[in-house]
Amino acid sequence: xxxxxxxxxxxxxxxxxxxxxxxxxxxxxxxxxxxxxxxxxxxxxxxxxxxxxxxxxxxxxxxxxxxxxxxxxxxxxxxxxxxxxxxxxxxxxxxxxxxxxxxxxxxxxxxxxxxxxxxxxxxxxxxxxxxxxxxxxxxxxxxxxxxxxxxxxxxxxxxxxxxxxxxxxxxxxxxxxxxxxxxxxxxxxxxxxxxxxxxxxxxxxxxxxxxxxxxxxxxxxxxxxxxxxxxxxxxxxxxxxxxxxxxxxxxxxxxxxxxxxxxxxxxxxxxxxxxxxxxxxxxxxxxxxxxxxxxxxxxxxxxxxxxxxxxxxxxxxxxxxxxxxxxxxxxxxxxxxxxxxxxxxxxxxxxxxxxxxxxxxxxxxxxxxxxxxxxxxxxxxxxxxxxxxxxxxxxxxxx
Numbered sequence: 434x435x436x437x438x439x440x441x442x443x444x445x446x447x448x449x450x451x452x453x454x455x456x457x458x459x460x461x462x463x464x465x466x467x468x469x470x471x472x473x474x475x476x477x478x479x480x481x482x483x484x485x486x487x488x489x490x491x492x493x494x495x496x497x498x499x500x501x502x503x504x505x506x507x508x509x510x511x512x513x514x515x516x517x518x519x520x521x522x523x524x525x526x527x528x529x530x531x532x533x534x535x536x537x538x539x540x541x542x543x544x545x546x547x548x549x550x551x552x553x554x555x556x557x558x559x560x561x562x563x564x565x566x567x568x569x570x571x572x573x574x575x576x577x578x579x580x581x582x583x584x585x586x587x588x589x590x591x592x593x594x595x596x597x598x599x600x601x602x603x604x605x606x607x608x609x610x611x612x613x614x615x616x617x618x619x620x621x622x623x624x625x626x627x628x629x630x631x632x633x634x635x636x637x638x639x640x641x642x643x644x645x646x647x648x649x650x651x652x653x654x655x656x657x658x659x660x661x662x663x664x665x666x667x668x669x670x671x672x673x674x675x676x677x678x679x680x681x682x683x684x685x686x687x688x689x690x691x692x693x694x695x696x697x698x699x700x701x702x703x704x705x706x707x708x709x710x711x712x713x714x715x716x717x718x719x720x721x722x723x724x725x726x727x728x729x730x731x732x733x734x735x736x737x738x739x740x741x742x743x744x745x746x747x748x749x750x751x752x753x754x755x756x757x758x759x760x761x762x763x764x765x766x767x768x769x770x771x772x773x774x775x776x777x778x779x780x781x782x783x784x785x786x787x788x789x790x791x792x793x794x795x796x797x798x799x800x801x802x803x804x805x806x807x808x809x810x811x812x813x814x815x816x817x818x819x820x821x822x823x824x825x826x827x828x829x830x831x832x
Contacts, residue, residue: 464483605675
């Protein structure tokens with residue numbers, strides 16, 4: 434078989450053949466589909482389950498499906514789930530222990546064979562989020578072996594963004610609607626007078642072998658031009674943006690800002706933002722036993738820095754107020770994440786804005802902190818200038 438590496442074009446039937454080829458290989462194909470009033474990620478057995486003709490209407494605390502006239506499959510923004518749910522499950526058993534008839538304790542590690550995933554329709558922001566979680570969970574001294582096993586076998590097919598949502602701000606986090614390296618195949622959907630098709634770029638040998646198995650044609654200049662134009666136009670249509678400042682320095686200088694009191698008055702500390710965030714990774718463990726005490730299990734589950742128990746030490750939680758817990762989340766996400774992992778912890782997907790029950794907007798909060806910091810600096814400069822003037826006047830009078 435000749436491995437295809439040059440850009441190619443798939444039509445809608447070709448996309449269906451791509452999914453069929455993945456299923457035939459024994460892959461668990463996961464992609465977007467419409468369910469329960471949202472575009473969710475679920476196992477697909479056919480490309481027919483993709484959300485053809487559906488878009489989304491987004492705002493702070495607001496999500497609605499809307500019908501599209503063009504039948505596009507990927508012209509929608511990130512839904513409530515991210516690929517974290519599959520690579521870093523919300524709940525998983527680590528081990529179990531049983532008491533033997535002789536009174537000994539037998540431990541059994543829970544190490545199931547991970548599915549052979551194929552992720553279809555990974556947004557560029559989510560591709561960056563996976564790369565961040567790779568550094569957090571699969572790198573360093575304390576790698577999560579379960580995550581590493583699931584991740585190493587996953588095939589990533591990204592779908593570049595042509596329709597950013599009103600809450601998207603990936604450009605201001607250093608990303609954009611175009612896919613960074615790290616994918617196996619990259620799709621860019623094009624719908625025009627020439628028809629409905631997908632420009633395909635190959636990012637790995639595995640991706641090239643997969644493309645070679647399905648009907649396709651060589652990429653033509655009009656399709657390549659239309660695809661690039663759509664992605665470039667999306668870059669200029671972001672619905673939100675973070676201030677163009679050193680966010681790490683800003684957050685470090687804003688620990689005592691009054692704005693934290695304002696957001697604390699609105700925040701429910703529900704943890705929704707950490708649950709939908711594609712990069713938040715914190716977990717806790719719990720033991721579950723039966724009534725006899727002869728069997729027990731240890732489970733790992735997602736945790737949130739909004740949980741009072743998250744910072745609990747002997748005597749009580751370190752961060753007992755909503756103000757301190759929101760500040761912890763935001764300053765870690767945009768600031769101290771750099772100290773730990775050498776990158777920001779935010780990819781600008783906007784999920785935390787959409788799925789916040791009270792519509793707290795991370796971009797609005799950072800802008801307010803920036804404005805407050807500027808005001809404080811201006812006031813400090815004024816006071817220093819006034820002090821300098823008084824000192825000069827006093828010195829003149831003394832002379």
